[in-house]
Amino acid sequence: MATETSGGAAKAAADRPTKRGPFFQGLLPLDRARIPTEALAGVTLAALAIPEVMGYATIAGMPVITGLYTILLPMLVFAVFGSSRHLVVGADSATAAVLAAGLAGLAASGSKEYVALAGLVALMAAAFLLIARVVRLGFLADFLSRTVLVGFLTGVGIQVACGQVGGLLGIPEGTGYSIFGHDDTGTIGKLLSTLQNIDQISWTTVAVSASVIAVILGTKFITKKIPGALIAVIGAMFVSWNWDLASHGVATLGKVPGGLPSFGLPDAGWSEIPALTATAASIFILILAQSAATSRAYAARYNDPFSENVDLVGLGAANIAAGLSGTFVVNGSPTKTQMVDGAGGRSQLAQVTTGVIVLIVLLFLTAPIQYMPSAVLAAVVFLIGIELVDLAGMRKILRVRPDEFVVATVTAVAVVAIGVEQGIVLAIVLSVLDHMRNSYRPATAVMVPCEGDPAWKSQPLEPGVQTLPGLVVCRFAGSLYYANANHLMEEVSSLIEAADDGEAPLRWLCLDAAVIPDIDYSGAETLRQVHGALADHDVRFVMAELLTSVRGELERYGIVELLGEDAFYETISDVVAAYRATTDTPPRSPEPSP
Secondary structure (H helix, E strand, C coil): CCCCCCCCHHHHHHHCCCCCCCCCCCCCCCCHHHHHHHHHHHHHHHHHHHHHHHHHHHHHCCCCHHHHHCCCHHHHHHHHHCCCCCCCEECCHHHHHHHHHHHCCCCCCCCHHHHHHHHHHHHHHHHHHHHHHHCCHHHHHHHCCHHHHHHHHHHHHHHHHHHCHHHHHCCCCCCCEEECCEEECCHHHHHHHHHHCHHHCCHHHHHHHHHHHHHHHHHHHHCCCCCHHHHHHHHHHHHHHHHCHHHHCCCECCCCCCCCCCCCCCCCCHHHHHHHHHHHHHHHHHHHHHHHHHHHHHHHHHCCCCCHHHHHHHHHHHHHHHHHCCCCCCEECHHHHHHHHHCCCCCCHHHHHHHHHHHHHHHHCHHHHCCCEHHHHHHHHHHHHHHHCCHHHHHHHHHHCHHHHHHHHHHHHHHHHCCHHHHHHHHHHHHHHHHHHHHHCCCEEEEEECCCCCCEEEEECCCCCCCECCEEEEEECCCECCCCHHHHHHHHHHHHHHHHHCCCCCCEEEEECCCCCCECHHHHHHHHHHHHHHHHCCCEEEEECCCHHHHHHHHHHCHHHHHCHHHEECCHHHHHHHHHHHHCCCCCCCCCCC
16 A cells, blocks of 8 residues: 655645635536446445444434435535545444443433534534644644554454344344453454353344455445445345344344434533543544554545545534534545545545435335345444455565554554554654664765766665775764764774774765754754764764754754854865865775675
């Protein structure tokens, strides 16, 4: 999986105003040839997401119908204000669970007071998202490396698949698996609880689940152009209605009321805000992390530009729409995004199609949904989870970067064992620590002339290796800062010792700063130490190829004054020419490289 911004150009393109303005970035430009495919993807998403979001409404403690509201206005609003062409916004299991935990004890689940508080939480989360846009917190997603993304989606896939085992088998969901008298209600705990109650399995439900999985996989085996999931959903509803599967022990969704949501501010007072702040803040962090990770993953897959900051506006606007339309918080959903992607959707047109279908369903077609077997939803979501598990990506990382494989594995395990929010936070911390570990000892090399060529090449910094007799041009590949400054001092000390013991005593040491983008205060103090150590051995310390910004830093630190203006050169060739002039060293032909 490739990253979305290899050099930042894609992000910059997404942030720049275009002729169409800041709106519809995830929809335009519209490829007319793809409209039928996008529309079909939207129909497929509607068929799969409608029962799914109703399940999420139950998790959140909200009326079932409010689940449909999460993929009506919020989805359409994000298509207008967001930048991601792939991210699907709607109800999400993680945010639904956090909401239910935060509102527990404040009002009875499903009551008018509860619905009002849920709407207020959505508006508060929207406020946090818009504030994050103003202060440009979208950069936090830059810490989600390719490694983290592979681990994140793999963990989400395992979490989703494990969560559907009970539904596939027709086993009622338990509270969790009891360990030392404490119920583990996480993914693993619920899976163990399901297996503990295996004697309650419903074989009719298993038959429904197996049939749906067989239809979906069978059609994919024939051709991916056949909407197998859509066929399975419609077929299962027909069979359930015609043969009354509910009377055979198969759980169905039951009667669903129709109609449009009511619009307006939630009927909750300002006094409720302090009690809801922690819940809204937790949901905000979850939305920021999960949506950014999902957007980045799919933008990387298709090399599409997107802007985290623009998406913050889209997500904020979507949650405002949720809060004003009587529903609960919405989030960027990896499972729904995979639904659209698997059906061939490549832009927000698929989501717009879904929104229109949901509108029609709310007005005219809520009655057939009651016959939907719950096992159908479990089977569809289970397969989506399996598709999210990127074993090929994990194997590739293990083969080329074992240390980053550890980061990916820990990310996946954390998402499964702890949760999405905690998994992402841990992944970011691990990515930063891994980066610091690598930057702690950056590569150093001696620059030597190429044979028969005026260019320069690098050789390992080893005793006896010099650019010219008595001259060493040392390239330090990275920022010079507090964590690695002592590494430079150690390298210089080893050069001095090697030169003292060698045939050509060291006369000049040049620090090639071509790839040093920044020098902090500790790094500057180390340069003072290097200058002093070299001076004690009658070795001149010079620098070459400094970036303008780095030269300015050295002037502020007093290093330019310490070394003198004549100690700074434009190129390595200028250093070599000056060294020859001051030491009367005749030019020599470069020795053949070993």
